[in-house]
Amino acid sequence: MPPQPSRRPPPLPPSLFEGDVPPVPAVSGPGARFFTGSAPGPVHLPDAGLPESYATGRVWVTLADPQRLLVQWDFSADQLRTAASQSVDGHLILSVRPATAPPGGGVLVVLPAGATSWFVTVTGGGTYLAELGCYQPPREWKSLGVSEPVAVPADKPAPTESAEFATIPVDVPFAEIFAKVKEAAEVSAPLIQAINQLREAGFTALPEIGAAAPPAWTPEQQRALAEVLHVAPNRRVWVGSLDVTELVREAAGEGPSAPSSAGFAAGEEAAGPEGIRRLAGEVSSLEAGGAAPGRRGFWFNVNAELIVYGATEPDAKLTVAGRPVKLRPDGSFALRFALPDGDYELSVRAVSADDADVRSARLEFRRATEYRGAETHPPDPALRPPKGEHVNRSVIA
Amino acid sequence: MSGQFALILHAHLPFVRHPEHERFLEEAWLYEAILETYLPLLELLERWRADRLNVRLTLSLSPTLSTMLLDPLLQARFERRLNGLVELAEKEVFRTHFDAALRPLAEFYVERFVRLRELWRGCDRNLVGAFASLQAAGRLEIITCSATHALLPLLARNPGSLKAQVRTAQEHHRALFGRDPVGLWLPECAYAPEIEGVLQDANIRWFVLDSHGLLNASPRPRYGTFAPVFTPNGLAAFGRDFDSARQVWSRQAGYPGDPRYRDFYRDVGFDLDFEYVRPYLPSPEHRGFTGIKYHRITRGGGGAKEVYDLRAAAAAAREHAAHFLTAQLKRLTATAQIMDRPPLVVAPYDAELFGHWWFEGLQFLDAFVRGALASGADLTFTTPTDYLRQNATLQVVRPKPSTWGEGGHYAVWLNEKNEWIQPHLRAAEERMTDLAKRFLTADDLTARALRQAGRELLLAQASDWPFILHTGTGPEYATRRVKEHLLRFFNLHEQLLAGRVNAASLQAIEEQDNLFPHLDYLHWA
Numbered sequence: 001m002p003p004q005p006s007r008r009p010p011p012l013p014p015s016l017f018e019g020d021v022p023p024v025p026a027v028s029g030p031g032a033r034f035f036t037g038s039a040p041g042p043v044h045l046p047d048a049g050l051p052e053s054y055a056t057g058r059v060w061v062t063l064a065d066p067q068r069l070l071v072q073w074d075f076s077a078d079q080l081r082t083a084a085s086q087s088v089d090g091h092l093i094l095s096v097r098p099a100t101a102p103p104g105g106g107v108l109v110v111l112p113a114g115a116t117s118w119f120v121t122v123t124g125g126g127t128y129l130a131e132l133g134c135y136q137p138p139r140e141w142k143s144l145g146v147s148e149p150v151a152v153p154a155d156k157p158a159p160t161e162s163a164e165f166a167t168i169p170v171d172v173p174f175a176e177i178f179a180k181v182k183e184a185a186e187v188s189a190p191l192i193q194a195i196n197q198l199r200e201a202g203f204t205a206l207p208e209i210g211a212a213a214p215p216a217w218t219p220e221q222q223r224a225l226a227e228v229l230h231v232a233p234n235r236r237v238w239v240g241s242l243d244v245t246e247l248v249r250e251a252a253g254e255g256p257s258a259p260s261s262a263g264f265a266a267g268e269e270a271a272g273p274e275g276i277r278r279l280a281g282e283v284s285s286l287e288a289g290g291a292a293p294g295r296r297g298f299w300f301n302v303n304a305e306l307i308v309y310g311a312t313e314p315d316a317k318l319t320v321a322g323r324p325v326k327l328r329p330d331g332s333f334a335l336r337f338a339l340p341d342g343d344y345e346l347s348v349r350a351v352s353a354d355d356a357d358v359r360s361a362r363l364e365f366r367r368a369t370e371y372r373g374a375e376t377h378p379p380d381p382a383l384r385p386p387k388g389e390h391v392n393r394s395v396i397a
Numbered sequence: 398m399s400g401q402f403a404l405i406l407h408a409h410l411p412f413v414r415h416p417e418h419e420r421f422l423e424e425a426w427l428y429e430a431i432l433e434t435y436l437p438l439l440e441l442l443e444r445w446r447a448d449r450l451n452v453r454l455t456l457s458l459s460p461t462l463s464t465m466l467l468d469p470l471l472q473a474r475f476e477r478r479l480n481g482l483v484e485l486a487e488k489e490v491f492r493t494h495f496d497a498a499l500r501p502l503a504e505f506y507v508e509r510f511v512r513l514r515e516l517w518r519g520c521d522r523n524l525v526g527a528f529a530s531l532q533a534a535g536r537l538e539i540i541t542c543s544a545t546h547a548l549l550p551l552l553a554r555n556p557g558s559l560k561a562q563v564r565t566a567q568e569h570h571r572a573l574f575g576r577d578p579v580g581l582w583l584p585e586c587a588y589a590p591e592i593e594g595v596l597q598d599a600n601i602r603w604f605v606l607d608s609h610g611l612l613n614a615s616p617r618p619r620y621g622t623f624a625p626v627f628t629p630n631g632l633a634a635f636g637r638d639f640d641s642a643r644q645v646w647s648r649q650a651g652y653p654g655d656p657r658y659r660d661f662y663r664d665v666g667f668d669l670d671f672e673y674v675r676p677y678l679p680s681p682e683h684r685g686f687t688g689i690k691y692h693r694i695t696r697g698g699g700g701a702k703e704v705y706d707l708r709a710a711a712a713a714a715r716e717h718a719a720h721f722l723t724a725q726l727k728r729l730t731a732t733a734q735i736m737d738r739p740p741l742v743v744a745p746y747d748a749e750l751f752g753h754w755w756f757e758g759l760q761f762l763d764a765f766v767r768g769a770l771a772s773g774a775d776l777t778f779t780t781p782t783d784y785l786r787q788n789a790t791l792q793v794v795r796p797k798p799s800t801w802g803e804g805g806h807y808a809v810w811l812n813e814k815n816e817w818i819q820p821h822l823r824a825a826e827e828r829m830t831d832l833a834k835r836f837l838t839a840d841d842l843t844a845r846a847l848r849q850a851g852r853e854l855l856l857a858q859a860s861d862w863p864f865i866l867h868t869g870t871g872p873e874y875a876t877r878r879v880k881e882h883l884l885r886f887f888n889l890h891e892q893l894l895a896g897r898v899n900a901a902s903l904q905a906i907e908e909q910d911n912l913f914p915h916l917d918y919l920h921w922a
Contacts, residue, residue, distance in 0.1 A: 050883055054824045062551070062819070063798065065806035072820055117816055153797045155609070155805070161616035164793045168631045170579065170785035174600050177631070190629035191597070192793055212790045215737045217619055224735045228728055229612070229621040230640070305492070305670070321494055335491045336673060344495050 053116065055079060059145040061096070061130040064119065066155040069096060071130040072117040073145060083144055084113065087134035092144070096120045099127040099149040103141055125154035160222065165212040166192045172209065180205045304367055308346065309334035315353040321346055339367050399739045399775040400729035401784065403635070404762075405605065407582050408435065408748035409459035409546055411861035411878075412912055416470055423874055425679030425686070427465050428478045431524070432688055434752040435466070436513045437759050439520070439527050445766070446536055452766050452778040456528060456748070457540045457582035460569045461859070463525050464912040467573075472522045478679075479517065482688060483510045485677040489665070489689060498704045499691050505707060506689050529574050538780040541570040542582035544913065547858035548810055550589035550798060551819075555826035557833065557921035558858065561851065563595045564920050565913055572915070579782045580604060584860050585810070586637065586745075586801040593630045603633040603781045605745050610799030611636030618794050623732050623740040625784065626794045634796050635781050640728065641744040644721055646755075652721075653755035656696040657713040659705050661754060663692040690756075714757040718764030726774050739777075741784060814872075815863035821883050822858060826921075828890050829854050833922035836893070845907065846898045847918040850889040852910050857882035882910070 055076040062070045071094060075083075084092050092115075097106025106128075107120050122128060128150055133143040168177075174191075181187060184203045187194035195203075195210045312318060314331035327333050337346075349360040410430055415421035445452050465471050489503035520527040532539050543549055544565040552559040563581070570578045580603040581596060588606050596604070608622050611634060618626050622636035645651055666674050666687040679685040692702035693710065725742060732740040751758030769776050802809040811819070829850060836847055857879055865875035885906055892898045 050821050050880060050887075054820070056824075060554075060819075060823070062811060063807065064811040065804050065808050068808070070811050070816055070819075072816070074820055074824075116820075119813070151798075153613070155613060155797070157613050158615035158617045163616065163619050165790055166627050166631070166793050167790040168627060169789045170602050170633070170782060174597050174631065191631040192627065192629055208789075214792075217737070221735050222619070225619075225621055225623070225732065228732050228735070229623075320491065323490065325491075336488065337494055338492050338496050338499075340496060342495070346494075 052077060057145055059130055059132050059147040061128065061147040061150045063150055063152060066125065066152050067121055067123060069120045069122055069128060069130070069150065069152070070117065071096060071120060071147070073132045075116075075132075075144070077114065080114065080116075083134055083142075086136055086142075088137055088139060089135070092132060092134050094118055094120070095131045095133065096122065096128055097131075099129050103131060103133075103143065122152060125152050127151050163214045163217065165214045166196075166210060167212045168192070168209050172206075177206060177209060302369070304339045304369075306337040306339045306365060307334060308337065308348070308363065310348070312350040312359070313352060317351045317353070319347075319349045339365065341367050341369050399733055400726075401739055401741045401777045401779045402725065402769070403741060403743045403779050403781055403784065404454040405457065405582075405743065405745035405781075406438070406454065406748035406751070407457040407459075407542070407745060408462055409457070409542065409584075410462050410465065410749075411859050412461040412465065412545065412856055412910070414465055414468060414471055414909075414911070416909060420474075420680055422680040422683060422685065423871070424471070424474065425478075427462075427471060428475050428679070429686060429688065430749050430753055431466070431475055431517075432479065432482070432510075432513060433756070434749050434759075435524050436516055437752045438748065439524060439531075440513070440516055441759050441763055442528075442531050442536055444763075446531065446534060450766065450770060452770070453535070453537060453780050453783060454778060455538045455540060455580070455780045455782075457542055458525070458528065459542045459546055459582075459584075460544050460566050461546065461912065463569070463573060466524045468911075476514075476517065476522065478677075479510065479514050481677045483507065483514060485665075485674070485687060486510050486689060502691050502705060502707070503689075525573055532574065538580075538782055539570075539574060539578070540580040540582055541566045541578045542584050544569065545855045545859040546584045546861060547855070548584055548587045548800070548807070548860045549592045549595075550587050551807070551810070552826070552858065553589060553591035554823065555830065556595070557830040558826045558854070559592060559595050560598075561855065561920035562858070563599050563601070565855065565916060567599050567601075568915070568917070569913060582745075586610070586799065587807075587860075588634075588796060588800070589798040590628070590795065593628055593632055596632055597630050601632065603635060603785060605635045605637060605743060605781075606796055607799050607801040607805060608637050608639040608642075609805050610634075610796050611794075613797040613799075614794040615797075616794055619792055620736055620738075620740070622743060623736060624738065624788075625741070625743075625781065625791055626796070627791045629793060629795060633781070633785055633791060635741075635743045637745055637801065638742045641721070641725065641742055642746075644724065645744075645746065646750060652717040652761065653750075653758065654694065655713050655717070656694045657706065657709045658694050659690055659710060659756040660692045660694050660702055661690075661756075663690055663702055665689045665691070710757050711760060714760035715764045718761050718768055721761075722765055722768045722772065725769075726772065726776065729774075729776065738788065741779070743781070809867050810860055810863040812867060814869075815866040818857075818863055818866075818879055821879075825854050825857065825883055825886050825890075829886070829918075829921045832890065832893055833918050833920075837919070837922065842898050842900060842903075843893065844918070846889050846893055846903055848913075848916045849903060849906055849910070850886050850893070851916050851918045851921065852913055853882045853886040853889065853906075855913070855916075856910060857886065885910075 053074050053076050056074045057079070059071065059073045062072070064070045080092065084090055087093075089110075091113075092111045094109040094111055095103065095106055096109075097103075107122070109118055109120065111118065120130075130147040131143055132145050133141055136142045168191075177191065177195075181191075181194055181198060184198050184205070185201075187197065189197065192210070195206065199210050308320065309332070311330070311332040312327070314327060314329060316327065316331065318325045318327055318333060320335055325333055325335065344365045346363045346365070347360065348363065349358065351358050408430075410426055413421075413423040413426055415424055486503060486506040490500065490507055493499040493503045528537070528539060531537050543562040545562070547558075547562050549559060549562060552562060566581070567577060570576075577600060579601075581599075581601040583592075583604045583606075586605055586607045588604070588610050603625065611618055611622055611626065614626065618624075618636075622638050625633045625635040628634055643650070646653065664686045666678055666685050666689075668691075671684065674684075674687060675681060677687050691705055693705040695701070695703045729740055729742065751762060755761070766778065769778075799805055800807060800809075832847060832850060836843060839847060859878075862875040862879045865871050889898075889903070889906075
């Protein structure tokens with residue numbers, strides 16, 4: 001069979017190729033609903049990773065909130081395995097207790113193999129420390145490391161006490177104040193206390209700084225102001241940077257995204273002294289589980305746009321629908337128009353640079369869409385808002 | 398009634414400069430904020446100045462943000478993006494020619510973008526300088542925050558890091574504005590008594606606490622959040638007024654959720670033909686925000702969005718401003734009758750709330766300020782520094798550790814998604830202190846490596862990365878940033894200990910993470 005002669009397609013104007021570049025990777029953003037394509041490539045991560053540990057053998061406890069402490073320890077995997085293997089039950093134990101309590105008290109957490117951190121629930125204020133260890137045969141506590149103590153603040157208004165007032169002009173530098181205080185004595189107390197102590201001892205420098213007489217204040221004033229302030233011992237509403245993103249997200253029809261911490265409290269056991277409870281079975285470093293995505297109905301959008309293109313002398317003046325249009329260097333132009341259903345007309349006019357020649361055209365268009373099934377019409381009210389969790393949003397931290 | 402209102406806007410973005418890519422998605426955070434918040438804010442402040450409104454406010458400019466605003470590469474890229482948006486908006490005027498509802502909006506965006514471009518060029522692309530001019534004219538007070546927006550109480554474990562974050566920010570501020578900051582914005586309002594020594598050494602005179610940090614202070618503060626207090630170290634602590642915060646941005650009842658306001662998410666970058674919008678997207682391979690949005694939040698209708706109505710949105714902003722003003726005056730009037738001094742309302746907000754998240758937010762502010770000044774009420778717009786100049790005598794209390802994050806403490810920045818960062822930061826912080834002590838003097842190359850190690854550590858300490866990991870809005874990027882900065886740090890640490898600094902790779906890192914050129918690594922010593 002003889003080869004068929006090749007049939008070259010007729011040339012198409014360049015403007016019709018505008019944007020017709022090969023398909024690109026798709027989006028992970030809210031437009032995913034309106035866009036099909038492949039997924040974006042993975043984010044490049046450094047080739048070398050951070051070490052699993054630095055094997056310093058140290059334990060830290062950090063206040064996450066007044067009810068929750070984060071305990072972390074820095075041991076190599078080998079160190080942890082070896083210590084666990086020498087224990088009576090093959091486990092390491094985390095003890096979190098008031099700083100004044102003896103070893104082995106407070107919250108005791110039997111750690112799963114390999115754990116390097118734990119969140120521990122505490123109640124009430126006070127100073128706590130954490131200790132990592134294990135019981136070695138016959139049943140002797142072996143400490144692997146003890147943290148520095150951490151103060152847990154009482155998260156409620158303090159009882160009313162007598163008020164102390166002080167005067168410190170903002171424009172007197174601290175360095176100047178300290179210099180004069182140090183002239184008088186070596187004082188390690190907080191600044192205001194130090195000045196007051198020195199003054200009681202006859203210190204006369206910095207006359208404008210130091211204790212001031214408290215203005216009169218009555219219990220009635222105190223009660224009245226508390227009503228204005230809505231002082232509540234247990235605040236439940238917080239407003240910060242995250243809240244505005246949630247507000248905007250919810251306003252856009254999305255649900256709250258903040259993960260609940262509710263899943264982390266499982267496994268609490270018998271309460272111990274001073275409100276501390278024995279915990280077991282918690283899992284450290286959980287990823288908060290998201291809700292299963294709801295079933296998405298079949299969807300279909302159809303839109304129509306019109307491209308008007310052409311060319312004239314590069315220095316000509318062009319108007320479309322009475323609006324001036326900037327020509328490309330070669331004198332060509334292309335404009336897109338959204339085309340809802342209906343009848344339309346468009347006037348296009350070119351005037352030569354010397355105003356001597358005029359060319360114009362009047363274009364008429366009609367779009368009539370017959371919908372079958374769910375009706376849509378551009379601008380399409382069925383287009384749902386982008387999903388907030390996919391939006392790469394600005395950070396307000 | 399006599400009262401004072403301290404409006405504090407905290408402007409911050411993490412350092413997202415990526416010269417290694419021609420267009421980089423996360424750099425768009427900066428461009429969106431410039432276009433939607435910083436330029437419109439400047440425009441508003443200039444209008445207030447022109448109208449001779451007696452308004453003073455406080456602007457906290459984070460060092461990472463001001464560095465980026467002054468970066469020639471980012472300035473050029475923003476201008477390229479702005480030019481693109483003008484072009485896109487002009488195309489939109491034609492595209493919406495047959496759509497009577499959208500066309501006025503397209504014309505609105507053309508006018509807006511062109512106007513803001515003129516403002517941008519008019520201030521010589523130097524927003525920091527423009528705000529500095531307003532400060533010099535007495536219109537606002539600029540303060541700083543920690544160098545890379547690190548949560549300072551978490552750094553109390555390493556005094557060198559705490560000092561470096563505060564002193565670097567202070568030195569950066571001095572270099573930009575020719576004066577020291579009087580106040581310092583505590584990132585996320587995170588406070589613990591352990592940070593006071595460093596603040597005191599830097600002669601920082603005031604900071605802001607969330608309301609519970611002050612209300613739970615010991616002894617109980619007599620005036621609640623209606624007056625600042627001195628800590629025992631003589632630093633003034635101002636408490637955020639909870640009611641004014643809740644009204645503006647509470648997720649339950651905040652004004653920005655009104656259905657008449659512009660929808661944040663619905664953007665032509667997601668709605669229109671990909672190839673059409675592609676040249677104007679933040680990243681050429683991904684859909685993203687352009688800033689041209691045609692829909693309002695809308696309520697009901699099964700999720701369908703109605704077309705944004707400029708007039709209705711402006712009316713909503715005025716209504717909300719009037720409501721806010723009425724509420725403020727009512728509370729201040731009640732409080733003034735109780736207190737023996739004029740009550741003060743401290744209202745701090747993220748600056749990006751106004752314009753970026755809440756498109757009409759600056760209209761709201763404008764209406765609130767003008768309404769207050771026209772009301773005849775004895776309400777003064779002040780700054781914390783001005784307040785302290787007029788009121789040098791305060792109650793002395795010990796504030797409570799606190800933040801303004803969810804739960805009031807560190808649950809956002811220390812949880813199961815992001816706690817893995819902390820051990821690495823601790824290790825790096827201790828190594829940096831060791832380096833500083835080891836190299837009290839250093840030759841040029843070694844000093845450069847030490848400075849860069851300090852920069853990498855500062856960048857790794859930013860609170861933004863654990864925040865993003867918590868919210869899940871870009872965890873890959875946040876993870877990558879933390880790892881990259883820490884790995885660069887550890888690599889430099891090894892080179893310094895071995896006495897073999899690789900000059901070529903050092904230069905490459907210096908060009909990429911180029912903030913704080915005169916960083917003093919001895920802060921860590």
